[in-house]
Amino acid sequence: MLKRLREIEEPVSFTFDGVQMQAQRGEMLATALLAAGIGHVRRSVVSGAPRAPYCLMGVCFECLVTVDGLQNRQACLLEVEEGMVVESQRGAPDVLAHFRDEKRQQP
Amino acid sequence: MTVRFVTAADDLRPAYDLVIVGAGPAGMAAATEASRTGARVAVLDENPRPGGQIYREITRNQPGARQYLGADYWKGKALGNAFAESNADYAARATVWSIEPADEPRDGERHRVGVTIAGAARMIEAAAVILATGAQERPMPVPGWTLPGVLTAGAAQIALKSSGVVPAAPIVLAGCGPLLYLLASQLIDAGARDMTLLDTSRPVLRWESLRRLPGFLFSPYLRKGLGLLLRTRRRIRVVTGVRSLEILGEDRAEGVRFATARGTSTINASTVLLHQGVIPAINLASAAGCPLAWNAAQRAFQPVTDAEGRTPKRGVLIAGDSAGIGGAQAAEIAGRIVAVAALSDRGLVARDVSAALINRLQRQRQRYFRGRGFLDALYAPRHIFLAPPDAQTIVCRCEEITAGKLREAISLGPPGPNQLKTFVRCGMGPCQGRLCAATVTEIMAAERGTSPADIGTYRLRAPVKPVRLAELAGLPHAPRALKAVTGRDPVDHHLNETELPS
Ligand code: FES
Numbered sequence: 001m002l003k004r005l006r007e008i009e010e011p012v013s014f015t016f017d018g019v020q021m022q023a024q025r026g027e028m029l030a031t032a033l034l035a036a037g038i039g040h041v042r043r044s045v046v047s048g049a050p051r052a053p054y055c056l057m058g059v060c061f062e063c064l065v066t067v068d069g070l071q072n073r074q075a076c077l078l079e080v081e082e083g084m085v086v087e088s089q090r091g092a093p094d095v096l097a098h099f100r101d102e103k104r105q106q107p
Numbered sequence: 108m109t110v111r112f113v114t115a116a117d118d119l120r121p122a123y124d125l126v127i128v129g130a131g132p133a134g135m136a137a138a139t140e141a142s143r144t145g146a147r148v149a150v151l152d153e154n155p156r157p158g159g160q161i162y163r164e165i166t167r168n169q170p171g172a173r174q175y176l177g178a179d180y181w182k183g184k185a186l187g188n189a190f191a192e193s194n195a196d197y198a199a200r201a202t203v204w205s206i207e208p209a210d211e212p213r214d215g216e217r218h219r220v221g222v223t224i225a226g227a228a229r230m231i232e233a234a235a236v237i238l239a240t241g242a243q244e245r246p247m248p249v250p251g252w253t254l255p256g257v258l259t260a261g262a263a264q265i266a267l268k269s270s271g272v273v274p275a276a277p278i279v280l281a282g283c284g285p286l287l288y289l290l291a292s293q294l295i296d297a298g299a300r301d302m303t304l305l306d307t308s309r310p311v312l313r314w315e316s317l318r319r320l321p322g323f324l325f326s327p328y329l330r331k332g333l334g335l336l337l338r339t340r341r342r343i344r345v346v347t348g349v350r351s352l353e354i355l356g357e358d359r360a361e362g363v364r365f366a367t368a369r370g371t372s373t374i375n376a377s378t379v380l381l382h383q384g385v386i387p388a389i390n391l392a393s394a395a396g397c398p399l400a401w402n403a404a405q406r407a408f409q410p411v412t413d414a415e416g417r418t419p420k421r422g423v424l425i426a427g428d429s430a431g432i433g434g435a436q437a438a439e440i441a442g443r444i445v446a447v448a449a450l451s452d453r454g455l456v457a458r459d460v461s462a463a464l465i466n467r468l469q470r471q472r473q474r475y476f477r478g479r480g481f482l483d484a485l486y487a488p489r490h491i492f493l494a495p496p497d498a499q500t501i502v503c504r505c506e507e508i509t510a511g512k513l514r515e516a517i518s519l520g521p522p523g524p525n526q527l528k529t530f531v532r533c534g535m536g537p538c539q540g541r542l543c544a545a546t547v548t549e550i551m552a553a554e555r556g557t558s559p560a561d562i563g564t565y566r567l568r569a570p571v572k573p574v575r576l577a578e579l580a581g582l583p584h585a586p587r588a589l590k591a592v593t594g595r596d597p598v599d600h601h602l603n604e605t606e607l608p609s
Contacts, residue, residue, distance in 0.1 A: 031269065034272075040358070050359070054257065055243070077200075
């Protein structure tokens with residue numbers, strides 16, 4: 001969706017849904033994802049439609065992703081850091097999943 | 108002197124003379140001016156580096172490598188340097204989620220500012236608060252605007268300034284306002300290819316714009332604006348008189364269908380950039396209890412302020428575009444004016460000194476107000492892009508509420524946007540109405556045949572940005588607050604806790 005005018009000079013690596021990617025040091029995560037060719041970063045909580053960063057300035061909340069296990073981070077306000085683990089968000093978070101897991105683990 | 112970088116909530120002082128929210132032109136100028144007086148100043152800003160959106164990455168970018176950003180952008184360099192040399196405490200990556208104004212800020216009674224830095228929340232106190240939260244783009248709800256591949260023009264400009272990246276071709280820019288042409292020209296200079304600009308402005312020869320023309324002839328924007336227009340028209344395809352717009356695609360934007368007086372056409376697009384002007388970012392001011400008023404010329408709500416930025420909430424002032432759109436250079440001067448006013452109200456600057464200074468600055472600022480009326484009238488968006496007629500068009504992106512659903516709910520008679528919210532959940536998603544408030548007001552006004560001024564807008568409450576429960580729980584609590592929740596004195600509370608069975 002976005003194209004780099006120059007090669008990355010100071011690369012930092014991160015993963016998005018398990019795929020290794022690179023960004024320029026100090027770059028915002030949302031921009032890095034778009035420049036890496038990612039089409040959408042989440043699915044909407046109501047209809048499940050694909051969504052991608054829209055405003056890049058912290059206003060629209062379309063860029064919400066899970067970063068290092070923390071949900072709903074605004075990717076346009078977050079700089080990429082070496083080794084960051086980024087995951088897309090699929091629809092509404094399953095709030096009961098945690099309890100189901102716990103139950104399953106009980107004998 | 109240089110700014111002190113604050114990277115943890117604990118590194119902030121417990122209290123300041125002045126807390127400034129936002130490090131764009133108004134915030135940086137306010138901090139620079141205030142720190143000259145020896146006042147204790149903190150600047151809290153959401154981004155990693157100062158500049159706001161207009162001067163984004165101004166401290167890191169160098170003209171050589173990113174010449175294409177243009178002369179107006181590089182004007183921010185001097186301000187960025189002055190700010191870096193001020194003695195303010197500067198917290199980057201800081202999210203301000205609440206302002207609790209003291210009811211009567213007499214000695215000892217201070218405003219409380221809720222802020223999160225690096226995952227830790229903190230309440231700090233301020234004798235005066237300046238909100239310099241800038242502007243956001245006016246939402247432009249057209250069919251397909253939620254598809255990936257659609258961004259705001261501002262977003263494309265931010266990506267260009269901060270990362271040197273351009274949208275994938277073919278690119279369609281659609282909407283109205285000076286920023287659209289500025290972006291087109293920057294993208295051309297940066298080397299982007301295959302661009303079409305669909306101009307949705309209404310015809311130029313309208314009475315509202317013409318009667319404001321004389322002021323514009325003396326405006327600093329005149330030559331710049333015309334130059335931009337001509338340059339863009341020479342170099343890319345510009346279609347004027349666009350009166351309807353639809354973004355096509357299944358899972359991403361693939362094309363744009365648009366109509367002019369000559370008929371309907373469809374063009375391919377990988378990236379669509381929408382823009383129809385900017386409006387004040389009012390969420391924080393509104394949640395702090397500052398009253399809003401409708402600005403008919405700019406077609407937006409803005410906080411009520413006097414000429415020096417004071418709101419009716421004593422000690423809460425607003426500077427720059429967040430008090431009404433005036434552009435970066437007017438915002439910079441406003442920042443200085445408002446800082447001097449705030450400090451003189453607190454007795455930190457002598458009255459006669461501040462009066463003379465404010466007078467001089469106000470004369471400087473006047474220059475940028477000239478011709479603003481013409482620009483506002485010239486670029487007033489078409490109504491069809493303010494209140495989408497098509498029932499299927501999404502208005503609230505977070506909760507996916509369509510224009511049709513809103514009209515249905517409005518016909519049931521809710522008195523205003525706040526009640527409408529409870530009917531259909533529009534404005535209740537994570538963006539807290541930032542991307543639908545303007546549209547909801549416009550639709551409601553049109554349905555009721557009245558002015559947006561009579562309809563009003565969402566009432567906002569803190570936190571204006573999401574805060575984690577763990578952050579709130581981690582805040583130090585006063586004994587009084589602990590008693591209110593637990594019903595026991597903190598001492599007993601502590602004792603009882605140790606008695607809990609393990
Ligand atoms: S892209 Fe809009 S909030 Fe991040």
